Amino acid sequence: MTIKEITKRINDLKAEKNAVILAHYYQEEAIQNIADFVGDSYGLSVEASRTKADLIVFAGVHFMAETAKIINPSKKVVIPDSNASCSLAESCPPIKFRNFIKDFPDHTVVTYINCSAEIKAMSDIVCTSSNAVKVIESIPLDKPIIFAPDKNLGKYLQKITGRKFVLWDGACIVHEAFSFDKIVELKLKHPQAVIVAHPESEEHILSLANFIGSTSGMIEYVKNSTKQTFIVATEAGILHRMKIEVPNKTFIPAPTVEANSCSCSECGFMRLNTLVKILNCLETESPEVNISPEILSKAMIPIEKMLNLSA
Ligand code: 13P
Numbered sequence: 149m150t151i152k153e154i155t156k157r158i159n160d161l162k163a164e165k166n167a168v169i170l171a172h173y174y175q176e177e178a179i180q181n182i183a184d185f186v187g188d189s190y191g192l193s194v195e196a197s198r199t200k201a202d203l204i205v206f207a208g209v210h211f212m213a214e215t216a217k218i219i220n221p222s223k224k225v226v227i228p229d230s231n232a233s234c235s236l237a238e239s240c241p242p243i244k245f246r247n248f249i250k251d252f253p254d255h256t257v258v259t260y261i262n263c264s265a266e267i268k269a270m271s272d273i274v275c276t277s278s279n280a281v282k283v284i285e286s287i288p289l290d291k292p293i294i295f296a297p298d299k300n301l302g303k304y305l306q307k308i309t310g311r312k313f314v315l316w317d318g319a320c321i322v323h324e325a326f327s328f329d330k331i332v333e334l335k336l337k338h339p340q341a342v343i344v345a346h347p348e349s350e351e352h353i354l355s356l357a358n359f360i361g362s363t364s365g366m367i368e369y370v371k372n373s374t375k376q377t378f379i380v381a382t383e384a385g386i387l388h389r390m391k392i393e394v395p396n397k398t399f400i401p402a403p404t405v406e407a408n409s410c411s412c413s414e415c416g417f418m419r420l421n422t423l424v425k426i427l428n429c430l431e432t433e434s435p436e437v438n439i440s441p442e443i444l445s446k447a448m449i450p451i452e453k454m455l456n457l458s459a
């Protein structure tokens with residue numbers, strides 16, 4: 149089948165089954181182009197909470213599809229590739245986390261949305277990179293905080309909010325791949341370039357950034373900036389959206405320590421999803437995302453708290 153035929157079949161099935169395709173900015177271009185909504189983790193949760201579709205095809209990673217299911221327990225949520233996991237979510241296994249929080253019973257447990265439904269079920273409130281500061285600031289000053297699973301985002305939030313957290317030792321392999329030396333070299337070659345970075349990046353990378361924000365925050369920033377050239381330290385899929393939003397500007401992916409074909413950082417988990425797999429999952433309505441009713445009802449509480457706070 150040609151791309152044109154695949155696209156037509158996807159659109160026909162979407163109409164026939166009242167389905168919606170939600171995609172993260174890290175998905176490949178062809179997927180972003182066919183999606184009904186492309187956004188960051190927060191925007192995708194909001195969109196999932198508003199959708200009238202019966203079938204949600206989640207082009208992203210597993211924790212994102214799980215979040216859509218938690219918000220819509222009665223709807224069918226499918227993911228193009230069930231192996232599309234997340235290194236950050238995997239760095240926080242539920243049994244270990246349960247033991248970890250036992251030692252801090254008086255702490256408010258704040259978890260970054262990049263974690264499993266089981267971890268969310270153990271949390272007091274969830275946050276994403278675009279509302280994390282607001283979420284932390286909603287917690288009374290005398291309440292100590294556990295922040296999990298991303299230690300880099302946690303360290304960044306400590307700096308911004310002036311709070312001190314008990315941090316879980318998790319990280320994203322994609323955002324820890326950037327090379328400080330190569331970014332400095334690139335900046336010397338493009339002295340006018342502005343560096344934008346995602347807060348999942350390490351402290352030394354963030355120290356180089358002119359702007360730190362979520363994927364949607366970065367897109368807004370490059371749109372509104374008077375500058376022309378940007379070095380972008382996050383997953384390279386976001387460049388597609390940046391080029392659509394501001395085609396006259398130049399975007400350079402931040403280089404990684406390992407030299408690879410594009411020398412940029414790509415999320416292998418996100419890239420498991422393809423257009424053909426989207427077609428397959430629309431046709432078969434599988435693989436379906438299922439969560440036990442007990443975990444689902446517990447995980448819904450901290451997600452709803454976040455959505456209400458950010459509304
Ligand atoms: P946001 O979508 O919140 O910007 O986070 C990026 C990310 O790494 C998603 O896994």
Ligand code: SF4
Nearest residue numbers: 234235236320322415
């Ligand atoms: Fe997870 Fe990192 Fe991929 Fe985001 S970029 S899905 S945090 S592994």
